[in-house]
Amino acid sequence: MEGLRTWIEIDRSAIRHNLSIFRSLIDKKVRLMSVVKSNAYGHGLYDFTTAIDKIGADWFGVDSLIEGLALRREGIKKPILVLGFTLPERIEEAAGNDVSITVSNFETLAVVAKRKGARRIKMHLKVDTGMHRQGFDISELPKVCKIIVEANKNGANITIEGLYTHFAAAKNPSFPHETNKQIELFNEAIKIVESFGFKPIKHASATAGTLLFPKAHYDMVRIGIGLYGMWPSKETMRALENKITLKPVMSWKTVIGEVKIVSEGGGVGYDLTEKLPKNSKIAICPIGYWHGFGRVFSSVGNVLVRGQRAKVLGRVSMDMITIDVSKVKNVKVGDEVVIIGKQVKDKITADEMAFISDGVNYEIVTRTNPLIKRILV
Template sequence: MVLNEQSRGLRTWLEIDKQRLANNYQVLRRLLKPEVKFLAVVKSNAYGHGLIDYALAVEAMGADYIGVDSVLEGFHVREAGVKAPILVLGHTLVVNALEAAEKNIALTVSNFEGLRAIAESGVKGLKIHLKFDTGMCRQGFFVNEATAVLDEFLKYDNLILDGVYTHFAGAKNPSFPTGTQQQIDQFEEVLAEIKKRGLKPIRHASASSGAIVFPKAHYDMVRFGIALMGLWPSREVEYAYVNKLNLQPILTWKTIVAEVKTVPAGSRVGYDGVELLERETRLAVLPIGYWHGYDRSLSGLGRVIINGHRARVLGRVSMDMIVVDITDAPDVAIGTEVVLLGEQGEVSVTADELADLSASSNYELVTRLNPLIKRLYL
């Protein structure tokens, strides 16, 4: 395979397909009524896809809101030129509230201590989203605290209630909707209290799974993360909707062959000699390892694609190298392009496949790809 111009000089890189991203955006946008806002989640380095380039791309496609984990991510995105409203989904230190307000970055507030600390910090005009815990037992005020929360908020005139939201714990399984419905019911109680006070914040509850499975919970805004990247939030959602939604993975992880050698039967490959070869074997050494995000649990199990052939990882995954069996792969030489994750012609190695082999998830697999690896938006 011939390397593209942008990848020359790189031992490993990620390619992000902007056409596929645009396709996914349109597929998901069509699920929403025109008045419902589309929040693109770019937190955690855009799930490994590259924070800045991804945020700029989804804004250009029409995303109404950008969701980050930390206020520092928000600062980076804003400084890169993103003009869309930004919401910090995670915890923010009070010391950063003033700069957040100056840069039109809304903060999640999920407990009384945080609400009071931010309100009394001297900040003015700060947009906040109150988050309620409707059943996940993670971040958020309890539903039975809604009256007290709103009373506390209304004491302060330096804060703007831009939004109110919750997060579903189990919307990933369409066959068991009861838990999510209970969370929706809990959230409705909060919304009733807000309505009594004449407040009209942006209401949002659904991430990718909830948006696909529970259209009645779209409210005023939906938060799309993994689905926008073309990965399914769960196998259950995929099985139920794969024929209805044409989501396409946008990420391909590539490397090159660094060395080729043939070793005799009886040789042992890698640290601790755990891979005993039963035949004379042609090996390719690839210059990536667990430092780059190729999980050590893929030792002896992972597959890569070389010239249309799925080659197995032999022995242990090292920090910066893996060895693969290319005995049956044609025309492999130093410099040959290798696909670690993604497609090459009709052959693929999917994030779900590698996640299954490593007892992980597609979320974790792509998010843990080393942020120092070059991302090429093509």
């Protein structure tokens, strides 16, 4: 890519394909939230959101009010829900920009209940059905609803726009018991909240839940990792890869910055942790752990050069890696190098990198530096 040392390409056609897959799995009346938290899982908050907004997501889920306001400034008009914690002093800012917030504890609820405002606060109550992260216990819901009813009598102008939970173990189809138990508890929560006259949008399923638990689609599903063309777990992939195909949206690339010959026995990188067993042709690429290519890939990672794998030599530096291109013909400065994606007949996936690093694909893509240029292709 002219003028760039490293960049990330976002494939519009892959976004469209993945969205169509999830649309086909849910009823036409069920809304689809595109979860774009954490810089759209590293794909670029604005770039990915504007692309999928035009294709047809109904809602957007973000981690923080900062992300929600950024989308509003960029002209996103569709509903936005902050899935994470909103600072009490910024709740009015959320209301003023028509950004819905998650309320999952009595401390936040107390702040909301005391207000008197012309602008309505749209809340999504989160219920803890077993993950034991965010959320009210089901036994607390009657008290929660009573507080909201009384607050509105005093001019609080708040509404329970949504009611939701999050599944802890939906990714593993071999153990559905825990998810089914959470579904049962959530159904009880719905009955309690609706008994107070509220009619919230009900949602529980993320990518894995949407794929494996159709009975838990409710009024809306929240799709994150699947829209980016990745599976939430190996178990989910094995269960469904013969039925549906997901297409990775991200390709991450850099270039060859230097090529040289190093004699047998020469050490490479900081602390000379790797010695070359023979005369070798090496190349330097301007990418390192600052960009999101972690030190964990030192001496074990691979990249693609001219369609062939080139092993990372020695330690990954802050801004550079050294690779072995001894078997790659005609390598020259400026050649494209693929970190994630396809080149000729080979490919490197976030899943492969996660396996090498003993991590998860989510981590690989979300750690890509936000300053790296994202380009829609």
